[in-house]
Amino acid sequence: MNRSVLHSLRKLIFGIFGIFGFLVIGFSLTSCGGETVTKEDETTEAETPEKSSVTVYTHRHYDVDKEIFKDFTEKTGVEVEVLFADASQILERLEQEGEKSPADLVFTVDAKGLVQVKQKDLLQSIESEKLNENIPAKFRDADGYWYGLTYRGRIVVYDKDRVDPTRLSTYQNLTAPEWEDRILVRSSSNVYNRGLLSSMITLYGKEAAQNWAKGLVINMARAPKGNDRAQVRGIAEGVGDLAIINTYYMGLLKFSEDSTERASVENIGVFFPNQDSEGAHINLSMAGVAKHAPNKAGAVALLEYLSTKEVQEKYANANFEYPVNQASEPHELLKSWGDFKTQTITVEEIAEKTNDAVAIFQQANWK
Ligand code: FE2
Numbered sequence: 001m002n003r004s005v006l007h008s009l010r011k012l013i014f015g016i017f018g019i020f021g022f023l024v025i026g027f028s029l030t031s032c033g034g035e036t037v038t039k040e041d042e043t044t045e046a047e048t049p050e051k052s053s054v055t056v057y058t059h060r061h062y063d064v065d066k067e068i069f070k071d072f073t074e075k076t077g078v079e080v081e082v083l084f085a086d087a088s089q090i091l092e093r094l095e096q097e098g099e100k101s102p103a104d105l106v107f108t109v110d111a112k113g114l115v116q117v118k119q120k121d122l123l124q125s126i127e128s129e130k131l132n133e134n135i136p137a138k139f140r141d142a143d144g145y146w147y148g149l150t151y152r153g154r155i156v157v158y159d160k161d162r163v164d165p166t167r168l169s170t171y172q173n174l175t176a177p178e179w180e181d182r183i184l185v186r187s188s189s190n191v192y193n194r195g196l197l198s199s200m201i202t203l204y205g206k207e208a209a210q211n212w213a214k215g216l217v218i219n220m221a222r223a224p225k226g227n228d229r230a231q232v233r234g235i236a237e238g239v240g241d242l243a244i245i246n247t248y249y250m251g252l253l254k255f256s257e258d259s260t261e262r263a264s265v266e267n268i269g270v271f272f273p274n275q276d277s278e279g280a281h282i283n284l285s286m287a288g289v290a291k292h293a294p295n296k297a298g299a300v301a302l303l304e305y306l307s308t309k310e311v312q313e314k315y316a317n318a319n320f321e322y323p324v325n326q327a328s329e330p331h332e333l334l335k336s337w338g339d340f341k342t343q344t345i346t347v348e349e350i351a352e353k354t355n356d357a358v359a360i361f362q363q364a365n366w367k
Helices: 002-030 063-076 088-101 113-117 130-136 191-204 206-219 230-237 246-254 260-262 296-307 309-321 332-336 347-352 354-363
Strands: 054-056 078-082 104-110 145-158 243-247 268-271 281-290
Touching: 054 088, 054 296, 063 078, 063 206, 063 296, 063 309, 078 113, 088 104, 088 243, 088 281, 104 296, 113 130, 113 191, 113 347, 130 243, 130 296, 145 230, 145 296, 145 309, 191 206, 191 243, 191 281, 191 347, 191 354, 206 246, 206 354, 230 243, 230 260, 243 309, 246 268, 246 309, 246 332, 268 354, 281 296, 296 309, 347 354
Parallel strands: 054 078, 054 104
Antiparallel strands: 104 281, 145 243, 145 268, 145 281
């Protein structure tokens, strides 16, 4: 089969799955409640398709990604085709597509997603001096299968009038009687909550994690509903007094174009738990090159581009995430919160404990 036949076949397959992909987009948006990036229309056929575009499967639901991909295209002439889906849907699709998959790069918003893709042998190892230079070893796979791009703290936020921050200390303390009926948190099906509980199983054991989940359910102000932003809104509306959310949502709300969103964080304080012990939980947004990437060179080039100081600062400034590249400056808002201690457990450990976390959430009746 020559190149152009292969390319036509690839386009046909992508076209068929593209329709399915749009259904996936609509379906999975509710899981994170954020903005989506959609697959661009197929552009005119190029002479050398392997070099003309990079296809990205992503669970990152942020406007900034669209802008960064556009910048990359302007700089290199390489188009970026984006398909949004959640991590489990991406995995399923990569498995179905096998060797014919058009995916070059795969992005997830947490550990479990990409580790699982690696375990299913759907990623390939990359050797890149640039990536090794830009991304500290603790944020990338030792064998080059995945690379962390940004990280986000899973922290506690609170109403400044109704909560005395000196009473806050650890995730474990959130089960204390003083917080009864006061805590807002999203559902247990969410990857960020699964990651947090998985980290607690790793650090403190199953039994402690079980007790924590049960205690937290008792202290919930309402049955979990909505995304992280909705928990902040719940505090502003007086439904609860404190919430567990990701750091970047504070920035997205504070600098939102929507005045109601801006107002919702006016009286909200930020607290990083477990600073005197194991550190706060972080979720790493990661990417890896697909095993059957039709454009491996393009995928590596895009990955390297995303790790540069300039692009890392764009992630930080537009989406309020912490850059993994240590040469990059975080946003002023993040700097105003100060440095914080993070858990030192590996993403593999978190991924490994996810099934236990799901079972514990169920036993605890965390909706
Ligand atoms: Fe999110």
